[in-house]
């Protein structure tokens with residue numbers, strides 16, 4: 001089993017140390033291989049905000065760097081751990097740039113076959129929720145099967161430290177356990193809404209977002225998952241709703 005770790009720290013310290021604990025726990029119970037991608041060492045240019053990836057397609061991004069290589073790494077792995085320190089109530093700038101470089105996946109999600117764990121380390125509780133949320137976006141379409149936030153406060157007492165070790169173990173075991181479960185691509189209700197909104201918008205805005213139009217035009221859902229009647233009906237109703245909103249210029 002291949003686990004890819006994408007790490008947004010600027011240094012090999014708290015976040016990396018937590019990841020090594022996760023790796024050690026995971027290796028005790030499963031046959032797995034960990035590979036670390038340090039964003040600080042990657043050639044991943046700063047997003048220029050040109051909209052090309054979103055509108056015309058990610059293959060037309062003007063930056064020629066490690067992005068596609070990272071995509072291949074994600075696709076070749078069985079599980080991905082996205083990890084970042086909390087910087088000013090968000091992910092680190094390195095991780096934020098990474099998220100922005102993959103923003104096209106919010107329009108055209110993928111990674112339905114991947115399972116994600118997300119990890120935020122922080123010095124306090126300030127902004128942890130925000131940072132977690134930002135990191136969740138990056139797993140678009142994938143299953144986030146485990147979430148963990150770890151505190152690295154110098155004043156932590158022994159009880160708190162112990163509790164935290166228990167939490168690291170629990171989250172890792174959850175990640176390891178659910179990795180083996182075949183629940184890929186199961187549509188959550190929020191995904192049905194997400195799909196309906198983008199499908200409706202893509203047909204209305206095909207000239208502005210041709211890449212979205214191509215992606216959605218023949219799709220009944222993001223994947224070929226066998227939707228039940230309720231799910232199909234939900235998509236139909238939401239598509240109509242979003243279609244009306246778009247035609248009225250509200251969205």
Ligand SMILES: Cc1cc2nc3c(=O)[nH]c(=O)nc-3n(C[C@H](O)[C@H](O)[C@H](O)COP(=O)(O)O)c2cc1C
Pocket residue numbers: 009010011012013014015016085086087088089090121122123124125126127128152
């Ligand atoms: C620039 C900067 C901003 C930070 N902002 C926050 C914050 O808003 N909330 C928080 O709880 N910790 C904050 N921290 C603390 C780090 O999140 C924490 O020490 C983290 O574990 C560092 O991870 P690292 O050792 O992998 O770099 C900040 C640290 C730095 C360097």
